[in-house]
Amino acid sequence: xxxxxxxxxxxxxxxxxxxxxxGGVARLALTDLDGQARDLFAQWCRAEGCTIxxxxxxxxxxxxxxxxxxxxxxxxGSHIDTQPTGGKFDGNYxxxxxxxxxxxxxxxxxxxxxxxxVCVWTNEEGSRFVPVMMGSGVYCDDFTLDYALxxxxxxxxxxxxxxxxxxxxxPAPASVAAxxxxxxxxxxxxxxxxxxxxxxxxxxxxxxxxxGQRWYDVTVSGMEAHAGPTPMxxxxxxxxAATHLMQKVVDIALAHQPNGRGTVGCVHVxxxxxxxxxxxxxxxxxxxxxxDAGLLAMDAALRQxxxxxxxxxxxxxxxxxxxxxxxVAFDPLLVDAIRLGARRSGNACLDIVSGAGHDAVYxxxxxxxxxxxxxxxxxxxxxxxxxxxxxxxxxGANVLLHAMLERAGV
Amino acid sequence: xxxxxxxxxxxxxxxxxxxxxxGGVARLALTDLDGQARDLFAQWCRAEGCTIxxxxxxxxxxxxxxxxxxxxxxxxGSHIDTQPTGGKFDGNYxxxxxxxxxxxxxxxxxxxxxxxxVCVWTNEEGSRFVPVMMGSGVYCDDFTLDYALxxxxxxxxxxxxxxxxxxxxxPAPASVAAxxxxxxxxxxxxxxxxxxxxxxxxxxxxxxxxxGQRWYDVTVSGMEAHAGPTPMxxxxxxxxAATHLMQKVVDIALAHQPNGRGTVGCVHVxxxxxxxxxxxxxxxxxxxxxxDAGLLAMDAALRQxxxxxxxxxxxxxxxxxxxxxxxVAFDPLLVDAIRLGARRSGNACLDIVSGAGHDAVYxxxxxxxxxxxxxxxxxxxxxxxxxxxxxxxxxGANVLLHAMLERAGV
Ligand SMILES: NC(=O)NCCC(=O)O
Ligand SMILES: NC(=O)NCCC(=O)O
Numbered sequence: 124x125x126x127x128x129x130x131x132x133x134x135x136x137x138x139x140x141x142x143x144x145x146g147g148v149a150r151l152a153l154t155d156l157d158g159q160a161r162d163l164f165a166q167w168c169r170a171e172g173c174t175i176x177x178x179x180x181x182x183x184x185x186x187x188x189x190x191x192x193x194x195x196x197x198x199x200g201s202h203i204d205t206q207p208t209g210g211k212f213d214g215n216y217x218x219x220x221x222x223x224x225x226x227x228x229x230x231x232x233x234x235x236x237x238x239x240x241v242c243v244w245t246n247e248e249g250s251r252f253v254p255v256m257m258g259s260g261v262y263c264d265d266f267t268l269d270y271a272l273x274x275x276x277x278x279x280x281x282x283x284x285x286x287x288x289x290x291x292x293x294p295a296p297a298s299v300a301a302x303x304x305x306x307x308x309x310x311x312x313x314x315x316x317x318x319x320x321x322x323x324x325x326x327x328x329x330x331x332x333x334x335g336q337r338w339y340d341v342t343v344s345g346m347e348a349h350a351g352p353t354p355m356x357x358x359x360x361x362x363x364a365a366t367h368l369m370q371k372v373v374d375i376a377l378a379h380q381p382n383g384r385g386t387v388g389c390v391h392v393x394x395x396x397x398x399x400x401x402x403x404x405x406x407x408x409x410x411x412x413x414x415d416a417g418l419l420a421m422d423a424a425l426r427q428x429x430x431x432x433x434x435x436x437x438x439x440x441x442x443x444x445x446x447x448x449x450x451v452a453f454d455p456l457l458v459d460a461i462r463l464g465a466r467r468s469g470n471a472c473l474d475i476v477s478g479a480g481h482d483a484v485y486x487x488x489x490x491x492x493x494x495x496x497x498x499x500x501x502x503x504x505x506x507x508x509x510x511x512x513x514x515x516x517x518x519g520a521n522v523l524l525h526a527m528l529e530r531a532g533v
Numbered sequence: 534x535x536x537x538x539x540x541x542x543x544x545x546x547x548x549x550x551x552x553x554x555x556g557g558v559a560r561l562a563l564t565d566l567d568g569q570a571r572d573l574f575a576q577w578c579r580a581e582g583c584t585i586x587x588x589x590x591x592x593x594x595x596x597x598x599x600x601x602x603x604x605x606x607x608x609x610g611s612h613i614d615t616q617p618t619g620g621k622f623d624g625n626y627x628x629x630x631x632x633x634x635x636x637x638x639x640x641x642x643x644x645x646x647x648x649x650x651v652c653v654w655t656n657e658e659g660s661r662f663v664p665v666m667m668g669s670g671v672y673c674d675d676f677t678l679d680y681a682l683x684x685x686x687x688x689x690x691x692x693x694x695x696x697x698x699x700x701x702x703x704p705a706p707a708s709v710a711a712x713x714x715x716x717x718x719x720x721x722x723x724x725x726x727x728x729x730x731x732x733x734x735x736x737x738x739x740x741x742x743x744x745g746q747r748w749y750d751v752t753v754s755g756m757e758a759h760a761g762p763t764p765m766x767x768x769x770x771x772x773x774a775a776t777h778l779m780q781k782v783v784d785i786a787l788a789h790q791p792n793g794r795g796t797v798g799c800v801h802v803x804x805x806x807x808x809x810x811x812x813x814x815x816x817x818x819x820x821x822x823x824x825d826a827g828l829l830a831m832d833a834a835l836r837q838x839x840x841x842x843x844x845x846x847x848x849x850x851x852x853x854x855x856x857x858x859x860x861v862a863f864d865p866l867l868v869d870a871i872r873l874g875a876r877r878s879g880n881a882c883l884d885i886v887s888g889a890g891h892d893a894v895y896x897x898x899x900x901x902x903x904x905x906x907x908x909x910x911x912x913x914x915x916x917x918x919x920x921x922x923x924x925x926x927x928x929g930a931n932v933l934l935h936a937m938l939e940r941a942g943v
Contacts, residue, residue: 317758317763317767318758338808348913349727350798352728352729352889353727353728354729355787355793357732362800376765385765386808388811401798409760478759478761479759
């Protein structure tokens with residue numbers, strides 16, 4: 124079994140790099156702080172006798188040799204970049220749980236058949252550089268290394284420059300297509316970032332897959348006019364019309380339960396002045412669903428609602444899809460290994476679907492993959508007050524240990 | 534009759550001060566440009582033999598003596614400050630129409646019984662200094678001179694300093710309570726800033742009064758959470774709830790026709806990120822109605838809708854009234870004088886209610902008051918593309934001339 128206190132200590136040590144006043148972490152991808160956190164991880168892994176491999180997009184792989192080094196590695200990991208006002212656990216937990224597995228194997232002198240690798244994926248959060256999940260996206264060839272390296276932050280600094288500045292532009296091939304090795308299996312432990320496990324009072328989530336996503340930009344155009352002298356019947360109020368479409372986003376999700384989700388997260392009103400009737404409203408739509416047919420039905424319902432809005436209100440509506448992630452089903456054998464690991468370590472376990480994207484979702488395109496969720500306090504993440512129970516984190520790491528051993532062979 | 538070409542020429546000359554590339558005017562209150570425009574107005578009026586009086590808040594009064602100088606003046610005017618991206622006619626028309634009345638009386642050697650005054654009110658727009666309609670607000674004692682002088686712009690420059698810098702901190706008492714003279718009658722000509730006259734194809738609006746106003750700040754508070762992992766039934770989506778209250782604002786106005794108006798102009802969503810369920814939404818409400826009972830009924834309906842929102846959705850709602858202007862009925866005799874002036878000058882005339890606040894609304898607290906509206910193109914104002922037909926502006930000035938003569942006596 125893992126050492127829960129040691130795991131907690133590593134998490135707290137890592138969280139000091141970029142610690143915020145409010146107890147969170149601000150450690151944006153490829154900043155000096157991210158460099159320091161990477162160095163600490165690499166130093167910890169070398170102290171455990173691991174070799175370190177860095178690829179062209181800065182992904183780090185710490186390798187513990189197996190009895191049969193020709194076998195594909197059994198891998199785990201996550202990310203250690205954070206949101207600008209992020210927490211101590213999002214991503215960091217998956218990497219520190221992997222480190223704890225290495226340490227536990229070493230302390231007990233366990234020799235695995237297959238090698239073990241712990242991965243740190245570059246820029247999962249996408250806060251500094253777009254697209255999100257950049258390191259794993261390059262790894263699975265969703266976009267090219269060159270494209271990723273050329274992305275720039277708000278100050279015009281490219282990923283290529285930022286990697287060089289912190290010394291993490293590695294020589295290893297970054298994508299499977301370019302020769303990066305595939306894993307025999309990939310597990311990722313992560314806080315749930317939602318309220319389901321806490322609500323059910325269960326500590327281990329066996330993640331069976333991830334929801335598909337369709338994101339949209341919507342623009343509703345009316346006519347800007349003075350709120351005082353313009354009678355109601357002569358208005359083209361873009362906001363009044365837009366609110367009806369915003370409500371449809373939620374209605375459509377409710378009509379596609381249990382897995383449909385619909386969110387309007389971002390709204391811009393023009394000119395956004397108290398006594399001016401809005402002439403234009405831009406807002407975003409985030410749709411998620413467990414299967415592609417469901418997601419497509421939600422897409423069709425949204426397009427119909429947009430057409431009806433143009434018919435029923437004196438406005439124009441433009442709808443553009445800007446992101447698509449297909450739903451992912453994780454490997455059934457690996458999900459079983461997690462359920463088994465939960466049973467063996469004496470933890471109740473709930474099948475759960477990941478609502479969010481994770482590096483595992485990309486890695487799943489190249490190897491058998493599954494995820495382990497543990498609860499986070501009040502389901503809150505992407506927030507400095509993000510918190511988790513040390514006992515839950517320990518339980519998750521034990522399940523990870525069991526599942527990896529089961530796949531790696533002893 | 535007035536000289537329409539001369540009126541147009543004065544408007545175009547004045548519009549050169551602060552002219553923008555897009556054909557508008559940017560001449561914020563008490564800037565150097567405002568000072569230049571004031572100087573030009575004063576110079577034009579002196580050339581017509583007027584005396585100039587400036588009061589402590591910078592209001593300018595150009596006086597043409599009457600046969601009986603003991604009678605209270607028959608006055609007209611408006612403002613010459615503009616929005617940051619304002620037009621050539623808003624406010625400026627009322628002042629230039631007054632100047633054109635002076636010139637017409639002089640060219641025809643007309644001697645009026647009562648003196649005639651043309652007023653320029655300071656900072657009507659409220660773009661640089663809050664509150665709006667500052668000069669007329671001080672004049673009618675809605676707030677004190679000291680309060681107004683102490684208001685500062687974004688750069689920390691006070692009204693007191695700005696007035697001194699352009700030489701318009703005058704010696705005359707600024708408020709009626711402090712001894713500023715009341716008028717025998719006050720007329721204000723203005724572009725409608727709305728679509729009613731254009732829609733009806735009528736050139737003269739006899740403004741019978743102004744709508745009352747209640748403005749509110751509304752905050753809807755839910756719980757910020759990740760749009761992916763949070764199931765629909767565990768959400769506290771502040772935006773979804775808020776859209777229902779935003780729609781009520783319009784519904785309530787529609788239930789109080791013909792004069793009820795309801796606008797949500799300004800919305801801020803927090804944290805305003807695509808994949809985060811909004812935790813807080815702030816928005817504004819602008820209610821207007823022709824009588825106080827109607828406005829109060831709208832207020833009650835809004836408060837009830839806010840209470841129902843808290844009952845029906847998992848959110849908190851805070852509602853704060855931030856502005857109140859009571860409805861104003863203009864003087865029936867003066868409105869009649871305008872209708873008569875329209876008939877005499879051969880123009881069709883429509884009774885109309887001002888949806889917006891104007892200096893006349895404040896002056897009405899101290900003297901018999903009425904307004905003359907002329908159409909503006911597409912009802913658009915507070916916009917550089919604001920436009921008006923020279924023939925309509927001439928017609929409005931003729932009505933003003935007739936109405937003022939009727940009150941001043943010849
Ligand atoms: N885990 C995570 O926050 N991923 C970001 C993309 C998403 O919204 O699913
Ligand atoms: N005329 C004008 O724009 N007044 C500003 C205050 C209002 O919205 O009525």
